[in-house]
Amino acid sequence: MNVINEGIGASMRRKEDLRFISGRGHYTDDMNRPGQSHCVLKRSDRPHAIIRSIDLTAARAAPGVVAIFTHADLDADGVGGVPCGWQIHSKDGSPMVEPGHPVLATGRVRHVGDPVVAVIAETKAQAKNAAELVVIDYEDLPAVAHLNDAVKPGAAQVHEGAAGNICFDWHIGDKALVDAAFARAAKVVKLDLTNNRLVPNAMEPRAAIGDFDAMSGDFTLITTSQNPHVIRLLMGAFVLHIPEHRLRVIAPHVGGGFGSKIYHYAEEAIVTWAAGKIKRPVKWTADRSEAFMSDAHGRDHVSTAEMALDEHGNFLALRTSTLANMGAYLSTFAPAVPTYLSGTLLAGVYKTPAIYGEVKAVFTNTVPVDAYRGAGRPETTFLLERLMDVIAHDTGHDRVALRRQNFIPSDAFPYQTPVALQYDSGDYTATLNAALKASDWDGFPARRAEAAKRGKLRGIGMSTYVEACGIAPSKLVGALGARAALYEVAQIRVHPTGSVTVFTGTHSHGQGHETVFAQLVAEQLGIPFANVDVVHGDTAKIPFGMGTYGSRSLAVGGTAMVKAMDKIIAKGKKIAAHLLEASVEDIEFAGGNFTVAGTDRAKSFGEIALTAYVPHNYPIEEIEPGLEETAFYDPANFTYPGGCHICEVEIDADTGVTSVINFTAVDDVGRVINPMIVEGQIQGGVAQGIGQALLENAVYDEAGQLVSGSFMDYTMPRADDLPNISVGTETTLCTHNALGVKGCGEVGAIGSPPAVINAVVDALKDYGVRHLDMPATPQKIWAIINAAGVKLAAD
Amino acid sequence: MYDFAYEKPTALAAAVSALTTDDEAKALAGGQTFIPVLKQRLNKPTKVVDLSSLGLSGITVTPSTVTIGAMTTHGDVANSVDVQKAIPALANLASMIGDWQVRHRGTIGGSLANNDPSACYPSALLALGGTVTTDRRTIAADDYFQGMFTTALEPGEIITSVTFPVPERAAYQKFRNPASRYAMVGVFVAKFASGVRVAITGAAQGGVFRHAAFEAALSANFLVDAIAGITTPADDLNSDIHASAAYRAHLIGVMTKRAIAAA
Incomplete structure (x- = not known):
């Protein structure tokens, strides 16, 4: 019989896809509970206003209305505010300003979309009708939406307790060392740049169903979450005061998250609490326009970066200063994004010896901002990799040589950066060389000349990056302000006939966990791929877990599985030793067989499993029956994927339209379990990165209204906006987890935006362009070309 | 959407009557604008009169x-x-x-x-x-x-x-709004024996309009170069986050040239 590789390294087709692409998934909105009612939220249409009064008379009389709740009802029940999961301390040691985040607006609304009244009716249409009859008397207040406006003297104040709208003023690195290096620098290159605000827009809008069993007192929340245990912890402990054993959180099939479904949202608390009040299930599903104004947004940083160089182009010191938009309230992990997920990456792939970064987090009258695919690392990568090209531009260095010269050498690992992190492994020269070759970088001048003949402006750009994921060591993040641990949990249940169910605390919302984890377990236990099933997303089934984000599922969750399987194998060896009348030290496990070393005496994995459950001939005094193990794995370090992305564009000078012609990604994501899934993850991430660089932009007007509040104005990338994306891998292994894996979920979104913009700037180099902020829309590029034309004509 | 009555008449007169006797009744053709408008509760008709059974296709x-x-x-x-x-x-x-x-x-x-x-x-x-x-x-x-x-x-x-x-020659060129993909500037150029007509959609505050300067130039000489020196005033053009009036004015020229070349 031919042995087909189904384990590590095999591009197994995704088990989950048949159900998803044939419409047979069970998403939250597909579920309906007996007796279910429907909740619609009356949201603020004002950016900033005092709630003078709320008149519910007409709404209460509307057909089908079951109940209507305001903050007063929540207050009467002692319902808490939505908590923030990360506390940052300012330079002066003071904790961040942490204003209350009420579940329903209390006294004031602070952004368009802020929920004010929960209307519950027999049908969703009836709830919508009644919500329109709710009369809220507002007194408008001055509002502020943009970062630079919010920190101006006299700016509208979003929270009374946050003077100047500052949440915290944080820093990292050695300021004195950096200042000294700048003082002796041969050259200083400075760049101001903006990282544009994005709306995540998962395909499935958020939804939640709350249920309450009056007999047992048990609450159930079905929700579109990336981390049901985190929601249970945050909502149970801080908001609704429901102990864990009375609260079950189910995150069923979830259609994309990209970070936006990590956070505990007010709607989850509303439906759960309301279900308890009305003793009926309560369902809420976001409309797309509601998603635009209530899902946590991403990015929105304004930064200044300065590099000090010696006369040879060696980096001496980096200094950065960033304003980070928090929005109107602190979302669950918002304070961590511009600080420990961003500032700690300021070394990038470079051996810059001295680094100092400052971050002011700022409140504005906008939707809260939190981690979005990449979370902090795309912002830092964009800053660094734009800065690289600007240094090359200003100093005349070749942009490839400049990077290469300043790379952390491949023999310098583990490498301690000046900004806290220690990179365990990497080879930036290898990924650079592979990407240069795959993209035919050297052949570019000929392609540029050919394009010029067709009247097109062709440009090429790159980024060389490293990121930190596989989050995270609990002790470390605890010291940095995390109010949660970030280990992961796996339970391996071997059934009597040798098939296996894996219970994981990670959550799959598109990643392909059911396939990858089955491959991993099949490989480790030497059993067929088809014999492994993966269960996730239910606090009643899974022992515990922290969920999926920060490209952590395989590096942390997968390693927990390995640890649990190690225990299974250790127990299996004892059973095998008993059956084979050998010493346990002499039992070897490989290829699904327990063998007495040096002999052909063996027991299969299935035989051992059966023996464990039918322990007639069994060392019962020594070990328990059954074969099921749980492991908690807390990583020793982050993991550090990195690589090189190269983008080639053509610009139509007549219209300003940019077409991405080629995109090459060569990434080091550590050991690859399923190459097809890795390729898909990177392509998806690159699609989002190209989206940020060329298309997507969440635009608020001065008054605080979200102008790009629907797909009519928010440019989501479409298939025909994207090129074929060539993906390659160059592997160095993670040195501190059993699998050597690093993570691939975010590298595409992290590495690509600066590569695209660098290519656009390169295409426009004859127009004197040094920098261009994202998105590089046709209008923006035309304005540059037009201005140059006007100037040329004037000259 | 709000509740409404629904009628699907099979005779034109009945459809006209249904719409005329009720000021709040609305006609439904393909529904590709109207249904989203209803779903967003931006319109509250008493009655929707479906025109699909009137035999008006072909x-x-x-x-x-x-x-x-x-x-x-x-x-x-x-x-x-x-x-x-x-x-x-x-x-x-x-x-x-x-x-x-x-x-x-x-x-x-x-x-x-x-x-x-x-x-x-x-x-x-x-x-x-x-x-x-x-x-x-x-x-x-x-x-x-x-x-x-x-x-x-x-x-x-x-x-x-x-x-x-039926014209002698014609072409349509569309510059799409990057987000909605509606025409941000759409130009239809048509050449007849009697002259050239140029209509622009997507660009102006007042909707579709004829471009008199282009028409005059192209009626004299139907070549791309004929409009080379003609600029379109930006005064009455739309301005939004995707395109300023000046950019739209520029695109009208570019798209018209492309339409002439394609015609």
Whole structure:
């Protein structure tokens, strides 16, 4: 019989896809509970206003209305505010300003979309009708939406307790060392740049169903979450005061998250609490326009970066200063994004010896901002990799040589950066060389000349990056302000006939966990791929877990599985030793067989499993029956994927339209379990990165209204906006987890935006362009070309 | 959407009556604008009168005209071999509206009755100098468009067909809004023995309009270079997050040149 590789390294087709692409998934909105009612939220249409009064008379009389709740009802029940999961301390040691985040607006609304009244009716249409009859008397207040406006003297104040709208003023690195290096620098290159605000827009809008069993007192929340245990912890402990054993959180099939479904949202608390009040299930599903104004947004940083160089182009010191938009309230992990997920990456792939970064987090009258695919690392990568090209531009260095010269050498690992992190492994020269070759970088001048003949402006750009994921060591993040641990949990249940169910605390919302984890377990236990099933997303089934984000599922969750399987194998060896009348030290496990070393005496994995459950001939005094193990794995370090992305564009000078012609990604994501899934993850991430660089932009007007509040104005990338994306891998292994894996979920979104913009700037180099902020829309590029034309004509 | 009554008449007179006797009744053609509007609760009709059973679909081509029934879908126009032969620019325009799903449902009559300032069809009707036939009369294109979302149609008046004269040459060029993919600037150029007509959609505050300066220049000389020195004033053009009025004015020139080259 031919042995087909189904384990590590095999591009197994995704088990989950048949159900998803044939419409047979069970998403939250597909579920309906007996007796279910429907909740619609009356949201603020004002950016900033005092709630003078709320008149519910007409709404209460509307057909089908079951109940209507305001903050007063929540207050009467002692319902808490939505908590923030990360506390940052300012330079002066003071904790961040942490204003209350009420579940329903209390006294004031602070952004368009802020929920004010929960209307519950027999049908969703009836709830919508009644919500329109709710009369809220507002007194408008001055509002502020943009970062630079919010920190101006006299700016509208979003929270009374946050003077100047500052949440915290944080820093990292050695300021004195950096200042000294700048003082002796041969050259200083400075760049101001903006990282544009994005709306995540998962395909499935958020939804939640709350249920309450009056007999047992048990609450159930079905929700579109990336981390049901985190929601249970945050909502149970801080908001609704429901102990864990009375609260079950189910995150069923979830259609994309990209970070936006990590956070505990007010709607989850509303439906759960309301279900308890009305003793009926309560369902809420976001409309797309509601998603635009209530899902946590991403990015929105304004930064200044300065590099000090010696006369040879060696980096001496980096200094950065960033304003980070928090929005109107602190979302669950918002304070961590511009600080420990961003500032700690300021070394990038470079051996810059001295680094100092400052971050002011700022409140504005906008939707809260939190981690979005990449979370902090795309912002830092964009800053660094734009800065690289600007240094090359200003100093005349070749942009490839400049990077290469300043790379952390491949023999310098583990490498301690000046900004806290220690990179365990990497080879930036290898990924650079592979990407240069795959993209035919050297052949570019000929392609540029050919394009010029067709009247097109062709440009090429790159980024060389490293990121930190596989989050995270609990002790470390605890010291940095995390109010949660970030280990992961796996339970391996071997059934009597040798098939296996894996219970994981990670959550799959598109990643392909059911396939990858089955491959991993099949490989480790030497059993067929088809014999492994993966269960996730239910606090009643899974022992515990922290969920999926920060490209952590395989590096942390997968390693927990390995640890649990190690225990299974250790127990299996004892059973095998008993059956084979050998010493346990002499039992070897490989290829699904327990063998007495040096002999052909063996027991299969299935035989051992059966023996464990039918322990007639069994060392019962020594070990328990059954074969099921749980492991908690807390990583020793982050993991550090990195690589090189190269983008080639053509610009139509007549219209300003940019077409991405080629995109090459060569990434080091550590050991690859399923190459097809890795390729898909990177392509998806690159699609989002190209989206940020060329298309997507969440635009608020001065008054605080979200102008790009629907797909009519928010440019989501479409298939025909994207090129074929060539993906390659160059592997160095993670040195501190059993699998050597690093993570691939975010590298595409992290590495690509600066590569695209660098290519656009390169295409426009004859127009004197040094920098261009994202998105590089046709209008923006035309304005540059037009201005140059006007100037040329004037000259 | 709000609750409403639904009628699906099988005779034109019945449809007119249903719409005329109730000021709050609305006609439903392909629904590709109207249904989203209803779903967003931006319109609250008492009654929706579905025009799909009135027999208003179909395409008739003569040597000098193309007549398209009001309920003919964009997809049917795009795929019509007769239209492709007679006025390829019209079939091409239809093939660029929305996506497959929209083209399968959306109709020419619905598009012209709605007169969205970013719709494609108004530019074809105006540039080709076509006529709109209704249950009660015929309206020339130059009289039909009266500002964005505004037409010469009376309350309850139903478009039954649209007739386009066959030009010597014509072409449509569309610069899409990057987000919505509606026309941010759409230019239809049509050359007849009597002269050239140029209609611009998507760009102006008042909806589709004829570009007199381009028409004069191109009537004299139907070449790209003929309009080289003509700039379009930005004064009455739309300005939004995707395109300033100045950018739209520029794109009108670029798209017109491309249309001339393609015609």
